Amino acid sequence: MKIKIFASLTIVAFMLTFTKAHAQTQSSQALEAKISGIIKKLTLEEKISMLHANSIFGTAGVPRLGIPGLMTDDGPLGVREDLKEGWASANLTTDSATFFPNGSALAATWNPGLAYRYGHDMGEEARWRKKWIMLVPAFNIARTPLCGRTYEYYSEDPFLNSRLAVQAVNGIQGQGIAACVKHFAANNQEVERGRVSVELDERTLREIYLPAFKAAVTEANAWTIMSAYNKIRGVYCSENPYLLNTILKDEWKFKGIVISDWGGTHSTVNAANNGLDLEMGSGGNYSKYFFAQPLLDSVKAGKVSMAVIDEKIHRILWVMYHTVMATNPPAGKINTPEHSKTAYDIAAESIVLLKNEQHLLPLNTGNLKSVAIIGDNATEMFHLGGFGAGVKARYEVTALAGLQNRLGKAVAINYAQGYSGVYKPQRRDTSNKYNKPDTALIAQAVAAAKKSDMAIVFVGGNREWESEARDRKDLTLPFGEQQLVDAVTAVNANTIVVVVAGAPYDLGKIKKNNSTVVWSWYNGSENGNALADVLLGKVNPSGRLPFTFPNELKDSPAHALNAYPGTDLKVEYKEGILVGYRWFDTKKIEPMYCFGYGLSYTNYRYAALHTGKTSYTKAENITATIKVTNTGKYAGKETVQLYISKPNSAVERADKELKAFKKVNIPAGQTASVTLSIPVKDLAYFDNKTNKWVVEPGKYMLLAGASSRDIKGTASVVVK
Template sequence: MKYKNLIDNMTLEEKASLMSGKDFWTTVDIDKHGIPSIFLADGPHGIRKQAVASDHLGLNESIPATCYPTAATLANSWNCQLAKLMGNYLGREAVSQNVNVLLGPGTNIKRNPLCGRNFEYFSEDPYLSGSMASSLINGIQSNGISACVKHYVANNQEYRRMVIDTIIDERTLREIYLTPFEMAVKNGKSKSIMSSYNMVNGTHTNENMHLMQDILRKEWEYTGVVVTDWGGSNDRIKGLKAGNELEMPTTSGETDQEIKTAIETNNLDETILDENVNRLLELIFDTSEIYKSNKHTSFDIENHHKMAQKVAEESIVLLKNENKLLPLKSKEKIAIIGDFAKSPRYQGAGSSIVNPTKIDDTLSIIDGYDFNYVGFEQGYNRYGKKSIKLINKAVKLADRADVILLYIGLDEYSEVEGIDRNHMSIPDNQVQLLERLNETGKKVVVILSCGSAVDMSWDKQTNAVVHSYLSGQAGARAILNVITGKVNPSGKLAESYPYAYEHVSSASNFPGQEVSVEYREGLFVGYRYYDTVNVPVRYPFGYGLSYTSFAYHNIEVNEKEVSFEIKNTGDVIGAEVAQLYISAKNSKVFRVNKELKGFQKVLLEPGETKKVTIPFDEYTFRFYNDTTNEWEIENCDYEVIIASSSVDIKLTEIINGIGTEINTNYKREELKSYYSGQVADISLKEFATLLGENVPTAEYDFYKKKRMIIDYNSTVEQLKYSKRWIGRFFSYGVLFANKVLHIIGKHSTANVLIMGVYHQPMRGLSRMTDGAISWGQLDGLIMMFNGQFFKGLITFINEGRKKSKKKKGKKRGRINDRNNK
């Protein structure tokens, strides 16, 4: 161990104290051993460091920082160099705010378009997700601090996220959900990882020895720190044994005592604690080194704002452009309609919300463009309330224009951490507005702002669609630069846009409603499903238009790489994203039609030709054989596909006979749906065959009709099933308060109430309240909820007295320490 001498000189109490937070965002410092405290801050796309009262859900304002485009937006750039550069800028700002660990990037797969946190995640594809995450991590950590890739693993729904059990087969877990984390560890060298709230196959992720030890520590040789998501620790001793060093936030010393007791009673080997302490100390000292110099000064706000604009420009996706309407011609009469033009939708909500240094909005900057601008109308109420008056005013303005720029999308309370969407539609009042504008006969350009796939059945009523995703604080100018042709759009979709939600492979198994969520679709996520079973989509994975055109020629393949030529056949400079897919032929195991295994973004002058080479790597041909529990390359023919999107194939070549003969327990007759790809409605029996064991019961365990035993992992929502009225009153009271808040327009507070209280497990009432409710008091509450009202009340009162006495003792101790000094 690197810090063995230091650890040997520490007491058991001191070592245990390091294993949980000092407060909401910092670790414990021990002055006599020279151990500083480090600061962990939210920061997937901008630093969220709170200056005063701390919370995890974005209630309190943070120090101003640059709000960059979200991960869902950045992924559309398909530019790893750009992601690394953005990461470098993020890291610089983190250092300027004395942050040691930046909590991001989010690297979970977009399994289903309704996941409320999709805006924080890169893609439905593991290779693209892992590539972008690795690059962002490299950029962040180049500043001497740590990134923290999250949420490890299979955290793909927000509903009941803190207690849901993800039921998934090993091959799907490895190939789809773990691969981006593997790349973040091996290629990104992430110094820290955040474990997810959920369980995987019956065990909490931070206690899961298979995930934490077999895969992360042994197979990937990870030596960094694992930190829990805030309030995400279930059993501290099990977590420590699995190698979860840091529990956040503070537990006011309660779990420190648990660790001490476990060692004293031989339930925990002290050497395991020492190993965890050693890894945490390495992170602490490593990320504190930069602060010994004078480099951690302020950052250039304007320069960073321009960087946010550059990222947005490369990430905007042109989805439709009838008759080459865009770029707009100068002097055309332009009407701007839509609330998002005045108050842009540029980021998500929840723990990632950034307090921007400045915000560009369309109306404030429109005069800088060569338009004949005729005016603005709001057009719709932002949060969905219908108004014929607003529509009529917008239509009246449209009559004066040649082209309408219509800004629409999802509001900030529709896409939010902790809450999944109920449907894929944008608000009806916006669609109604579009229909009326289309009836005017004027040309309509839609600027769409949202963080994940939406139903776009309305696009037939448009002449052009520019998808900005959530483009950060400088997005408004980036959008106008694309619309006017100052920037040639080069973004490509990092997720598929289906015609209907019913076409999504996981639609019948999302979200898990009670105990568990079953990943019955297996490998067939996103384009892997649509392409395999020939389900047409509205806009495919990897799709995006340009103001120029490209031609592909001269493919050459060997065992190490594929090369080919791309020519810009248009008359303006432009960038093309060339995509490498691999398709295994005549495989013994079931496979998807093709998988992304490489990509390269190429900038070309008009008429210019470039040779592009994409090397093969360890991920190119492999599959996970759950018969042998090994990654293997099967001996079969592989089609090497070069494409402009998952459905726009440009060049192909076959490589014969790579790999070795394999053994598999798969039986085609028992897994017919998986061999055909028809996985939208998998039977319980077939899913159990894939799992290799019985599927756990997904429903609540009621001891009688609509009544259950409340325990530490029961949520506030589940209290409506508790034995005593006090629990039911608490649960329904929270729900009632939420409805009232929505009625009076307090949407943000209402959402926080749902994600921060209603779906909070009982243990979170203690772990997330900074000691306001002790674990002993929690035991009293649970007794009351389970029918032992008076016994529970007495316990709650007595434990409260103990807590107060303990606090007073600590306060006296601190006063004595100061006096002695």
């Protein structure tokens, strides 16, 4: 009887799967028929009108056939405010949105579930605002800590980026909004980004700079992708046939639209024939765009075929039927309590405790009568600023306001500005003239610190200092902040330093002289509340660094090899696959703070790591389990990181590579059994000679730990 029941259930499951697949096939066939029918009705002029911008963020539709235009919108901090024809605000009262934490903050959570919620909520807000393509997520690799867009991107690791990118795309597109993953590819510096040629070997491209894009396309089915400004091997990304046609459309089977970055198109015929589908720009005479009248003329001259044009229109209509022309779409929502909760949760899980030697944290409010809150970043709002995407937030809780909310009237707060964070440079100004201490403001801060039980000093960057279109000159803290920290620490031993930034800075002196250091970010609408809850112990800090902090800039690989920003408009990626922690660990260079680092208010004990089997075939998944016990008195979330190492490899490999991670909540005194899985195929390296992925047989080491430098357990397996 049991056998019969099992067989019946198996048949039912098979029939359900078959029925679903059949329905999807029918739906796909019906959509193809609709698209083909529309293409036959369009005139050449109407087709061309759909292939270029007709406003800063929009494209033209074809009213005659009921085809709407596509409205795009900037991320990644939230849905951008509406603009006039130009970059000035339209000054509407209906375009406020939720301010979500910046990209490296999201990466610091090491929590793909939060990446999904981030995408989901942003997708809801985009739909409410009728913005059908969100220009997000951006996840180029942090090759140099100086890159002006590090705050916007995710991390230095392709695997961490991939896991977050997939979930962000799933969240956005689940709301019937196209995610536009960017910038494809190797856009790792802002210096000469519009002209520089990135020179790198195929293995480096495939192992470091493409994996997150591949995952977003092949796993999350991203509907649009944005070509980068730079060149790769001498060819602009917006007209690079190897990048756009061979890899993206042929290998990865990308179905959607390749969109140029704004003003990032450089030709008509080459761009059209080599994979670009839609040209966007920042205004001007739209009829003169490369994909406007020049493209029409090129088709008539036989330089671009009608088949090429029809393929682009097919891709655009395919995206439209998933977004603006979708049937039964989800309802849009904006500024909901749920969205605020997502912003809060990301912020709370992103904050990294760097040092807590005197255990000043969590704050003991029972003994605290007064606290000095010092620093411009305590009152700075980060939803706007810099050259690039911002969001007109409905509200943003500053750090000062958050502490006032939580501390109430029981603790006297003495605020002092400490320094001015005003920075209004020319677009590409990277001078140090803004790094002078303000002696009068420092004196006021010292006075506030002297009369307070404790001082919390807020330093770091801001949205003007870290910005698209310019890289920082060095890692120095700006605005005379180091002098401020020194002066306050000298008069109050109970000084906590909170660094607010989106990219690494030189914290060497602070790390040496200050007992308590916290790293925060441009952390969204709920920034102040989340930070206050971490400082007070309501939330146990669980953020982990998404990139390596060097002791000196020259320790970072691109700088150690004099491979940044390049010469004669070429930058050679001499470090190859040894980016970030791969370089530091392989070359045995001590970082200031390593990749994956972060402290907690509690302690965790790791038990021995063991694997499901001792040997695996190339088609299997390696499973590894380790027990983690919370031995302290606070509940907390621990991120278990699993790295692999290949002893005696036939090719150069990094000392270790991240291949799995899991964030788990462990109550005080309890133990979690954490199981991680690595597909054996993910152990492959890319062979430049054969142009194929190769899983090298032999022994592999598995290293589980709390960071790339804090390995708690090891095990070995053999791949047959």
